[in-house]
Every structure is written in C-alpha cells, then in structure tokens.
Amino acid sequence: MKIPYAEPYKIKMVEQIQKSSFEERKKWIKDAKYNLFNLTGKQVFIDLLTDSGTGAMSDKQWAALMTGDESYAGSDSYYRLKEMVKKLTGFEYFLPTHQGRAAENVLFSAILKEGNLIPGNAHFDTTKGHIEFRKAVAVDCTVEKAFDPELIYPFKGNLDLEKLEDILKKNPSENIPFIIVTLTCNTTGGQPVSMQNLKSVQGLAHKYNTKVIFDSARFAENAYFIKIREKGYRNLTIKEIVKEMFRYADGMTMSSKKDGIVNIGGFMAFRDRDYYDRASVYNIMFEGYLTYGGMAGRDMNALAQGLDEATEFNYLESRINQVAYLGEQCSKYGIPVMKPYGGHAIFVNASKFLSNIPREEFPAQTLAIELYLEAGVRGVELGAIMADRDPVTRKNRFPELELVRLAIPRRAYSYTHMDVVAAALKNIYDRRNKIKRGVKIVKEVPILRHFTVELKKC
Numbered sequence: 001m002k003i004p005y006a007e008p009y010k011i012k013m014v015e016q017i018q019k020s021s022f023e024e025r026k027k028w029i030k031d032a033k034y035n036l037f038n039l040t041g042k043q044v045f046i047d048l049l050t051d052s053g054t055g056a057m058s059d060k061q062w063a064a065l066m067t068g069d070e071s072y073a074g075s076d077s078y079y080r081l082k083e084m085v086k087k088l089t090g091f092e093y094f095l096p097t098h099q100g101r102a103a104e105n106v107l108f109s110a111i112l113k114e115g116n117l118i119p120g121n122a123h124f125d126t127t128k129g130h131i132e133f134r135k136a137v138a139v140d141c142t143v144e145k146a147f148d149p150e151l152i153y154p155f156k157g158n159l160d161l162e163k164l165e166d167i168l169k170k171n172p173s174e175n176i177p178f179i180i181v182t183l184t185c186n187t188t189g190g191q192p193v194s195m196q197n198l199k200s201v202q203g204l205a206h207k208y209n210t211k212v213i214f215d216s217a218r219f220a221e222n223a224y225f226i227k228i229r230e231k232g233y234r235n236l237t238i239k240e241i242v243k244e245m246f247r248y249a250d251g252m253t254m255s256s257k258k259d260g261i262v263n264i265g266g267f268m269a270f271r272d273r274d275y276y277d278r279a280s281v282y283n284i285m286f287e288g289y290l291t292y293g294g295m296a297g298r299d300m301n302a303l304a305q306g307l308d309e310a311t312e313f314n315y316l317e318s319r320i321n322q323v324a325y326l327g328e329q330c331s332k333y334g335i336p337v338m339k340p341y342g343g344h345a346i347f348v349n350a351s352k353f354l355s356n357i358p359r360e361e362f363p364a365q366t367l368a369i370e371l372y373l374e375a376g377v378r379g380v381e382l383g384a385i386m387a388d389r390d391p392v393t394r395k396n397r398f399p400e401l402e403l404v405r406l407a408i409p410r411r412a413y414s415y416t417h418m419d420v421v422a423a424a425l426k427n428i429y430d431r432r433n434k435i436k437r438g439v440k441i442v443k444e445v446p447i448l449r450h451f452t453v454e455l456k457k458c
C-alpha cells in the first residue's frame with residue numbers, strides 16, 4: 001500500500017479558528033456587501049484567499065527571530081540572508097526589500113524606460129502594474145496550451161519560444177532590457193516552467209543581447225515540479241535543481257511571503273554588479289539602507305531559515321500533494337477544476353460550475369459567496385470583477401476563464417481542512433441548478449475594483 005504524503009513536521013503551537021453558523025455568515029457577507037475582502041479574519045473558518053504571507057513559521061524560524069541583529073548598517077542577519085541567497089541561487093549581489101512588489105518598484109525604477117518591451121510568461125499583476133506605470137509594455141509570450149483549462153501538460157508555465165524570438169527579432173535590444181520569467185506562473189494557475197525552457201530562454205536572451213530576470217516567488221515549488229516531471233532531474237536534490245535554474249538568469253525579484261515562508265519580506269539578487277549598483281540608489285530612497293531595505297533584522301534572520309526549509313524535498317512533497325489532494329477530491333465529486341493542479345492553489349471553473357448564471361452576473365463571485373455561506377471558506381474571484389472595465393469603452397471585460405482560486409497557505413491547514421473545502425463545494429455542486437441568479441455591482445472604483453467593490457444579489 002502506498003504510504004501517504006504526511007507532513008514532515010508535528011504541531012507545537014495552535015491558533016484557534018472560529019466556526020460560525022449559516023445565519024451568522026449570511027448576515028456577515030451581506031454586511032460585507034458580498035465582497036469577501038471586507039470580511040474580518042475572525043468571520044472566516046478556512047481562509048484560502050491567498051498563500052501570500054499566510055504560512056506557518058517553524059520553531060527554528062521563531063528562534064531566528066529572537067537572535068536577529070537589528071544593526072542599522074551591517075546587520076549580521078543581513079549577511080546570513082545574503083549567504084543563503086548566494087548558496088541557493090549563486091547570485092553574489094543582494095538587496096532586501098519589504099515585499100515583492102517593492103523589489104519590482106526598485107529594479108524597474110533603475111532600469112525601465114518609457115516604450116520598453118518586457119516579454120514574459122503571463123506577468124503577475126503587480127509586475128505588470130509596475131511595468132505599465134512606467135509606460136512600458138508587458139508582452140505575454142506564454143504557451144497557448146496554458147489557456148486550455150483541462151489540457152494536461154506538465155509545464156503550462158513555459159514561454160512560447162517562437163513568440164519570444166519574434167519580439168526579440170523585431171525590436172532593438174536597447175528597447176528590451178530584460179525578459180521576465182515567473183516561477184511558477186501564478187497567472188496561469190501556479191504552473192511550472194521546465195528547465196529546458198529556462199535554458200532556451202537564456203539562449204535567446206544571449207542571442208539578442210538582453211537579460212533574464214526571474215520573478216521567483218514560487219521558485220522552490222517550480223523546482224519540485226522539475227524534479228518530478230522533467231527527464232533527468234529525479235536524482236538531484238531540490239537545492240541542486242534550484243541552483244541550476246538560476247544559472248539561466250541574470251537576476252531575480254522575490255516575494256518572500258511565498259516560498260520564503262515568512263509573513264512579510266522580499267528581495268532582489270543579481271549575478272553582476274551593474275544592476276546592483278543601479279538599483280541600490282532607489283533601494284535607499286524607497287526601502288531603506290542597503291543592509292535592511294525595509295526589513296527588521298529578525299525578519300531577515302527568519303527568512304534565511306525559511307528559504308532553507310522551503311527548498312527541502314520532504315516539505316515540498318507534502319505541500320504540493322496537499323494542494324493536489326484538494327484537486328483530486330474536487331475531481332472525484334465531478335467539480336470542474338483546472339488541470340494539472342497548480343503548486344499553490346486549486347482553480348474552480350465557475351462558469352462551468354454555475355452554468356445557469358450569465359457572465360454579466362459574475363458566476364465566480366457568486367460561487368465564492370456560496371462557498372463562504374456553505375462552510376465559512378474564503379476563496380477569491382479571478383474573473384470579470386477582477387478584470388476591471390475596458391479603459392476606453394468602460395464596458396465590463398470578460399476574460400476567457402471565470403475562476404474561483406483556492407490558495408493553500410503553507411504548513412497552516414490539515415488534510416481534514418481540505419476535506420471540509422471539497423465537501424462544501426460538493427454540496428453546492430449538488431444544488432447548483434437551484435442557484436439561478438448571481439450578483440450585480442452597486443459601487444466600484446475605476447481600477448483594481450475587486451478589492452473594494454460593493455455588490456448585491458440579483
């Protein structure tokens with residue numbers, strides 16, 4: 001019999017979470033104007049809003065907090081973190097920031113110019129935001145296969161090399177300072193990029209005289225998928241695979257709230273001095289002095305430990321298989337979910353799930369509300385509400401997919417919690433034909449409306 005993927009840790013401290021009644025949730029979600037961002041943490045039983053900054057630190061990380069060095073300049077914790085980053089990535093030059101988007105802000109301030117093109121694989125929203133804010137253009141070169149939700153393909157995060165070469169060929173290299181590769185590709189469902197693809201992207205970057213930056217939030221999860229799915233990597237350790245991945249990049253930005261397993265933090269790292277020097281100026285202006293960059297010494301210390309733990313096979317095996325377990329339970333009940341299952345989240349295909357509800361009545365948001373009502377589970381809509389209106393016509397945009405994302409925090413929930421989520425979805429699925437109406441917008445802002453939108457039931 002196959003031994004289950006049990007967690008490679010036991011529980012030393014617990015945090016109470018609140019169960020509630022259907023009547024209570026009905027009132028709370030109405031008071032929240034049917035926007036799940038308006039719920040308080042206490043009103044939620046199982047919170048799958050995001051895997052960002054919501055993970056559980058280990059005893060060694062908590063111990064590292066106590067021994068952090070708070071020196072303004074030259075903190076010992078900074079050097080410990082810098083050494084860990086160098087050990088994992090091979091990058092010599094390192095700058096801490098307060099989170100991932102801050103690293104984007106600093107790096108892009110130093111490098112990007114109006115009119116630049118930044119090719120990549122489905123850029124993350126803050127990355128795209130920081131590119132467009134500088135009047136540069138994020139050019140999506142993701143493989144077509146990524147956009148078919150049920151197609152099984154091992155590396156749906158890959159870049160389409162023909163698309164990429166086409167862009168590189170047609171534009172002068174000074175217009176394309178770098179290519180951004182997002183690991184794993186969050187926007188297409190936490191899907192990995194293969195080592196072969198990373199190697200080929202670097203080949204093209206060299207050929208056309210540009211650089212490669214990894215948006216590395218889930219680099220360790222990406223390495224796990226390479227080990228399991230790509231030929232030739234079975235017998236390497238995660239740390240060996242990570243080291244090879246970063247050989248194909250010139251630098252990285254990182255949100256430590258993901259595979260750093262800390263609650264806040266970020267950084268940049270580079271192979272060469274040039275980007276480091278140029279970014280340093282902006283790091284001091286926006287983030288803080290070079291050896292803390294918006295982070296407390298203790299947080300840098302805990303991050304160094306977290307990066308070490310996140311790149312251990314046993315941790316990743318239980319992490320990724322917990323996410324897959326939720327996906328399998330859903331599939332078993334006939335619930336339409338995106339495949340293959342992503343590294344950090346399960347995506348429910350809401351327009352298929354609630355096929356009675358027209359796109360104009362936001363099926364994904366409707367499903368997210370139902371899931372909360374059913375069992376106090378909070379997911380997030382990735383659909384027409386999040387897509388905002390077209391800036392010119394002001395009409396609602398309807399993206400190809402209307403999804404509810406269930407992101408699993410690292411080391412925080414048990415398999416039983418996953419069973420609760422799947423059972424709640426099954427109950428809704430069983431009564432899906434009775435859900436005939438969705439929601440409509442009462443109040444919204446012009447951009448990033450999903451955070452503050454106010455809704456009512458149709």
Ligand SMILES: *Cc1c(COP(=O)(O)O)cnc(C)c1O
Pocket residue numbers: 052099100101102124126127182183186215216217218254255256257258265266
């Ligand atoms: C979360 C994330 C970011 C932004 O990081 P923050 O720490 O939230 O600012 C950038 N890129 C990717 C791929 C992410 O997942």
